[in-house]
Amino acid sequence: MGAAQVHPSAVVDPGARLGEDVCIGAFTLIGPDVEIGAGTTVGPHCSIHGPTRIGRENHIHGHAAIGGEPQDKKFAGERAELVIGDRNTIREFVTINRGTGEGGGITRVGDDNWLLAYTHVAHDCVVGDRCVFSNNATLAGHVTVGDHVILSGFVGIHQFCRIGAHAFIGMGAFVNGDVPPFVMVAQDGYGRPRGINAEGLKRRGFDSARTSAIKRAYRALYVSGDSLADARVRLEEMAQGSEDVRAFLDFIDAGDRPLLR
Known part of the structure; x- marks a missing residue:
């Protein structure tokens, strides 16, 4: 294990804490009150704002925007956090916002998730472990996603909805109600249940x-x-x-x- 490696063009606030073997790419901004765990790689042109805690061995690709202020008009600058676990893959142009005071104050992402390009995790969301969010999948605020959930490309989840563990949401589906565990949803205007996720199980x-x-x-x-x-x-x-x-x-x-x- 060694010291963090920071590209000369990157800007790291003195208040940020970088673990061993963290790698920060070119033109990336790491703000104050950011903690990045050992072995995590942050690509070029990323921005990470605090208060944000990122665990170990994550791979954050170029142009991701992590820990930004919530897109909520009620947000008044109160302390609100983002907590990301270990071994997540966060691809290009992903956005993950911090929480809000009225929504519990924390956005959480668990371990071993794949968040593919242009996915969005809004304020006060809770994402479990080992999920896959395909390109352009979007969570509105206060959404809860269980473990092993797959969101296909261009899926949209309405605020305050819950997606149960092992659910599969098909491409382009817009979900405006709770989806029980194990259920498969297909696009039909708004998404509708279409059986269970038998292949995933x-x-x-x-x-x-x-x-x-x-x-x-x-x-x-x-x-x-x-x-x-x-x-x-x-x-x-x-x-x-x-x-x-x-x-x-x-x-x-x-x-x-x-x-x-």
């Missing part, structure tokens, strides 16, 4: 019994024609024998916004 080691239970839960909620109240009763019964269905039901019960149906 297979890749992550879900066996046939787990997948079948999730399919039954999906059919109870989306195919049966039952009201949400009646579907909940059926899901409660199914959840007795499946932790995945329990997670599906718990997600439904925890939301404030309407469920995407």
Whole structure:
């Protein structure tokens, strides 16, 4: 492990803290109250503003804008932070904003995510681990995204929505309601559920019994024609024998916004 390597044309505020083996590219700006963990690489022409904490072994490519002020008219300059975990890949022209005082004060991005070119993570969002956001995917403010979620290109998520773990949102879909875990959404004006993310679950080691239970839960909620109240009763019964269905039901019960149906 060695000292940070900073290109001569880069500007690093004396109040920034760089870990061992951090590499800062040409013409990049690192502002005050920024902390970058060991082994992280920041490409050329990036800007990172604080208060921002970035973990270890991230790779931030050129022209990314990290930790900027939230795009929220209610923001009045209060202290608000951005916290990014470890081993994330953040590609060209990605923007990730800090939080707001009214929204909890922190935007969070977990570990091992891929945020591809031109993606946007707005203020007060919470992104889990091992997600993939394809080019131009956009989160409005206060969105919560679970682990292993895939957002295809040009996806837009409305503010305050929740996307459950292992969900897959198809290209160009606009999502204006909560998406339960494991569900696949396809573009149709606004996005609509189109089954479960069976291929993604297979890749992550879900066996046939787990997948079948999730399919039954999906059919109870989306195919049966039952009201949400009646579907909940059926899901409660199914959840007795499946932790995945329990997670599906718990997600439904925890939301404030309407469920995407």
